[in-house]
Amino acid sequence: MSGHGASAAEAQLPPLTKGPHSKRVGLISIVACLGGLLFGYDTGVSSGAEGPMSDELGLSDLQTGVVISALVFAAAVGAFLGGRMSDAIGRRKTIVVLAVMFFVGVLFVVLSPSSHLAGFTVVVIGRIILGLAVGGASTVVPVYLAELAPFEIRGSITGRNEMAIVTGQFLAFCINAVLDNTLGHVEGIWRVMFGVCALPAIGLFFGMLRMPESPRWLVEKGRTDEALAVLDTIRSSDRARAELNQVIGVASDEEEVEASKPGFKQILANKWLRRIVLVGMGVAVAQQLTGINAIMYYGPRVLEESGFSESAALTAATAFGLAAVIGGVIALRNMDRLDRRTTFIIGLSLTTLCHLLVGIAGLSIPEDNSVRPYVIAVLVFLFVLSMQSFLNIAVWVWLAEIFPLNIRGLAIGISVFFGWFVNGLLALTIPTLVTNLGLTTFFLFAIVGVIMLGFLWHEVPETRGRTLEGLEEALLDGEIYRELPRRLPFAGLFYDRDRH
Template identity: 65%
Template sequence: MADSHSSSPATSSLPPLVAGAYRKRIGLISVVACFGGLLFGYDTGVINGALRPMTEELGLTPFTEGVVTSSLVFAAAFGALIGGRVSDGIGRRSTILILAILFFVGTLFVVFTPGVGILVVGRVMLGLAVGGASTVVPVFLAELAPYEIRGSITGRNEVAIVIGQLSAFVINAIIGNVFGHVDGVWRIMFAICAIPAVCLFFGMLRMPESPRWLVEKGRHEEALAVLKTVRPEDRAIAELGEVEQVAEEEQEEKKVGLGAILTNKWLFRILLVGIGVSMMQQLTGINSIMYYGQVVLIESGFEANAALIANIAPGVVAVLGGFIALYMMDRVDRRKTFTIGLTLTTTCHLLIGVASMLLPVGNPARPFVLLLLVVAFVMSMQTFLNVAVWVWLAEIFPLHMRGVGIGVSVFFGWMTNATLALYFPSLIDGIGITGVFFLFAGVGVLALLFVITQVPETRGVSLETLEEDVSTGAIYAVKKRKARRFLR
């Protein structure tokens, strides 16, 4: 699939990638960094099965259930905002190390909590770590990966997220069904996430810093040394030259962070589009399914233990869809995947709403039909939207505003996520599954229009070329040409 940027001088002047040991090095770096995504997934998914025994032991009310669940997500919004700024200041690698410590300490607070207060404090700490990881890990991977394989390398973090969520669902089902009679069984469910936190910390001690961040801080020799470990030598030297040139231009023009965004209409526009893409992802309701999947399945007609087991199915297809998405990332345009994904998820929302109307409570087919449609929704979401959204956010912003840009965008996404997490039980109680999924379908139509008219393409372009096109507005001219071609 041709890309109108693929012949740009800045991109074609780089020596081609050839076979070499550097590919294994990039693979190792991505595996270690993606423990951050694994923790993101486990910590957000574990509440799905832990909530019921937690409620019984701690005496939670429907409101405090919402507080315990959403406290992590609201904190994640601020973690995303702060994490981006911190990583701009002290480096991507150092920030990830701090996040690993925060994951571990937050887990201890939750596991040993005597009551709701300490539990919420622990969930807030985990939320700050989750939010920070959601912004810093994709940027770290995008800045280390060659542009030709940037999509598949950066997208591995999202696959790690859904593997973490699936792990939480499976572990919850095993522990819940085998040790469900044990007091404090939910504490065991949470304790598991201390293991990947330790792996992330010790793994990142041996990983390099982002070469693009090093150049921005004037540490050019260190940047070249890092690039030579993840590129062929001639490519490393040429790529360093590109990054240095862009950094020098930014310094001459005094383009830095938030100030540059507010004084450049194109940068401000791309920030607004980034916010829109992040919110679009959450307004599909995907995380409501991941947090409250057992509640939805019980509402559909499953018994509690059966729902706990059936809840594994969306987790399995999420992982499968993630691997399919990785294959597509460097082959299919981001805008096209967004468009296909929103079309499919909106259709699934409509079908879930219609099925819940036509199959009343008590109909033996109802729980299985709704489970099948929920699985189809999660598969569509993971294959075409989740991975692509995180990759797009990690690559669209210029270097000088990358931490701020992705931090602000993901902040709004997490706030949308948190609001849904807080009110989803009330929505289910108030308007039922039918009304909730019809509401999601209406939002999906608006999101589809937003993608077609506002979101520019980023696939197959070096970060430096993207930076120039975003800063000058040239990227929108490319987007209009692609939109006309797509509509034809």
């Protein structure tokens, strides 16, 4: 357990035990993480499907960009709406609705007409529906898992969703490569690429019908008997009652505030809530400004710019998906061993270094040198590995943990909305940047990385080793900020909080 600000709330709980209840938590996480798998597949499949889709429908580069980015911008809206919906109707019901949206979105894309304008229009509609579902899943699934998991293993349980995301992306890359190499000559093969994700959507729908609601959401709605019934299936009996009492205690303390200033008004009226929502937005944006999704969407284009042929680039891009999966395994192993802040700083330092090295390699190695594409591919591989090992999973876990219960869905929705919006801007601009600046584009990511390092060090509180209720109490009285380091090391200088 972390020693950073651990409170009496953790000490008051009976120790975590193994048994049927712990297996139940594992099963719930597997089913819910099908939402993450869909998130990953739907964001990764476009890297291989865009070419044959554009050829069949006769899309221009701009129209292709609209198709790809439509999902991303819709995901920003879906993240916000999903958070609000989960606060209103529950985490479980929201995930069931998202499963339906995943399936419907796939149908629109797969069954779109082959004619130019009609096909383009229907595909964009399908991608918007998928984007709303992806954004909703990115918000609701981590919160659902965080609220069900014991605090001792909350990081690894919640982190499984990000592991499912990168697994979905890897599967998309592999399926794209296999279908392109074996059936690439078949017209409409891109429809099969998109259509594969209908299967996990069906699994998510029927699986979540048998899963419980979040006990913390039930308490927040005054349904304590139902909350205890759920906790009794995922905790030992004495632990379930002790945990329920803690949740009820914190929820009761906030009832008056919640009744008078719900939602946005509550956030605006409390300086600590305003601050943590702004920090949450910054963390979500920092994750996207590493450029990780630019690689996941346009990895083959970057490799072509480095010197690979189109076919070789598509095959080589599967290595980036493999790096993400390997990094995810490393992250899950360390999630309940390393503090969140530690993983943030290590991850962003490594990704910034990789950006710098890619830019240097692009400038220093001649374009006609046969080694050039392989050097750059290895550096991008290391970037993805670093990102997934230390940053991506930690970000999603932290966002699911940090916000108070009665605004959790709204606050994470706001944060992830801004993250997805920046993601969409990158999806639109990366092809242009790579075309005009080449690999020196990575220098821009390196500069942003240095700035984000300062932000993370100075503003991000620690969450590991604490109950959600303990975190909430420390946040609402400002104590969690007083635990932050007093000085910021930056380029050999020190930033002193006492003077600024």
